[in-house]
Amino acid sequence: MGYGRTILASFLVLLCTGLFYIFSVFIPLPLNTDKEVAIRRGLSYDETLTLLKRKGLIRDGVILSFLGRVLNLDGRIKSGYYRFSGSVTPFKVLSNLVKGRVEEVSVTIPEGFNLWQIAKRLDDSGIIAENSFFSLAYDRGFLNSLGIEAPSLEGYLFPDTYRFPKGASGEYVIREMVENMRRQFNKEMHGRAEAIGLSEREVLTLASIIEKETGVDDERPVISAVFHNRLRRGMPLQADPTTVYGVKDQSAGITLKDLKRKSAYNTYQIKGLPAGPIASPGLKSIRAALFPADVPYLYFVSESNGRHYFSITESEHRRAVQRFRAKRHISVKRPRPLVVNR
Structure with a gap:
C-alpha cells in the first residue's frame, strides 16, 4: 500500500511539474524596456529559442523545444525584426x-516625387540607403526583371503610404512599389492605352509630365488634351518640367539656358515624349493621360494662382502670355521663345 502511494505521489509531482512547465509558456514576462530581436534567415528553431532566452523573452527553451517538435515549427519561423514591449507571454x-508579425517602417511617397526625392525619403526613413537605391534604379538587369523598358525606375514607384518590414532588402521594397503601380494601372487602363496607341512607359511618361504641370484635378484632363493634340500634329510638347529633369528642382525656375539644354528629356529639343517619366504620377494623372478632355487647345499659360489659361492658336496664346506677364509686372527686355506653360 505504501509503495503504491509513493508511486502515485511521484506521478502527481511529475504531472504538476509538467503542467507547470507547459502552462509557464502562457505566464506573462514583464519587460522593463522594449525588446527588439532580429531573426536571421536560415536560423534553426533551437537557435531561435537560444536567442530569445538571451534576450529575456522566454524563461526556458526546454518546453518550447518540445512543443516545437510536436507542432513541427522548425522551418516555420519567419525572419525579420520583431519588437516586444509591456507584458508578453x-x-x-x-x-x-x-x-x-515583424516590426514595420512606414513611409509616404507624395505624388510628383522624382527618384532623388524618393531616394532621400527612403533613406531618411531607414528603409534603403541612397547609394543602394540608385545602384538598383538604373540596373538594366533588375529593370528587365520588373518588365520596365524605361531608362530607370522613374515613374514606376507608385506614390502611396507603405509599411515595409524593418530590414527588408532594397529589391523587396522596390518590387512592392512597382507592383503597387501595376495594381493601380489595371487591366481596363491597359486596354485603353492599347486603344490609343500608347505603351505603359508612354502613359507613365505623359502622366508624369501632367503631374508636374498642375496640382488642380479638373485641369489634368485638359492639360493632357493639349499634349495629345500636339503629339498628333507632330508639335514639340514644350513642357517646362522636362527641361530641368535630373538637373535641378523645378521650383528654382526655368531659364533660357534650360530650354536650350540638349537632353533626351527636354521636350523643347526633341519631338514626341521624353525617354521616360520625369516623376511618379498619381492615379488621377495616369487616368488623365489615358482619357484626355475633348478640347482643341494647343497652348496653356500659368495664371500664377495654380490654374492655367488655355488657348487654341499661337496668337491667342501670345496675347495671354503678355497679359499674365503684365499682371505679374514682369518686364521683358527681349523676345523669349514660345513656351507652353508661361
Missing part, C-alpha cells in the same frame, strides 16, 4: 515569429 512571442 513566451507563447505570444513564438506565435508572432511563426506568423511573421
Whole structure:
C-alpha cells in the first residue's frame, strides 16, 4: 500500500511539474524596456529559442523545444525584426515569429516625387540607403526583371503610404512599389492605352509630365488634351518640367539656358515624349493621360494662382502670355521663345 502511494505521489509531482512547465509558456514576462530581436534567415528553431532566452523573452527553451517538435515549427519561423514591449507571454512571442508579425517602417511617397526625392525619403526613413537605391534604379538587369523598358525606375514607384518590414532588402521594397503601380494601372487602363496607341512607359511618361504641370484635378484632363493634340500634329510638347529633369528642382525656375539644354528629356529639343517619366504620377494623372478632355487647345499659360489659361492658336496664346506677364509686372527686355506653360 505504501509503495503504491509513493508511486502515485511521484506521478502527481511529475504531472504538476509538467503542467507547470507547459502552462509557464502562457505566464506573462514583464519587460522593463522594449525588446527588439532580429531573426536571421536560415536560423534553426533551437537557435531561435537560444536567442530569445538571451534576450529575456522566454524563461526556458526546454518546453518550447518540445512543443516545437510536436507542432513541427522548425522551418516555420519567419525572419525579420520583431519588437516586444509591456507584458508578453513566451507563447505570444513564438506565435508572432511563426506568423511573421515583424516590426514595420512606414513611409509616404507624395505624388510628383522624382527618384532623388524618393531616394532621400527612403533613406531618411531607414528603409534603403541612397547609394543602394540608385545602384538598383538604373540596373538594366533588375529593370528587365520588373518588365520596365524605361531608362530607370522613374515613374514606376507608385506614390502611396507603405509599411515595409524593418530590414527588408532594397529589391523587396522596390518590387512592392512597382507592383503597387501595376495594381493601380489595371487591366481596363491597359486596354485603353492599347486603344490609343500608347505603351505603359508612354502613359507613365505623359502622366508624369501632367503631374508636374498642375496640382488642380479638373485641369489634368485638359492639360493632357493639349499634349495629345500636339503629339498628333507632330508639335514639340514644350513642357517646362522636362527641361530641368535630373538637373535641378523645378521650383528654382526655368531659364533660357534650360530650354536650350540638349537632353533626351527636354521636350523643347526633341519631338514626341521624353525617354521616360520625369516623376511618379498619381492615379488621377495616369487616368488623365489615358482619357484626355475633348478640347482643341494647343497652348496653356500659368495664371500664377495654380490654374492655367488655355488657348487654341499661337496668337491667342501670345496675347495671354503678355497679359499674365503684365499682371505679374514682369518686364521683358527681349523676345523669349514660345513656351507652353508661361
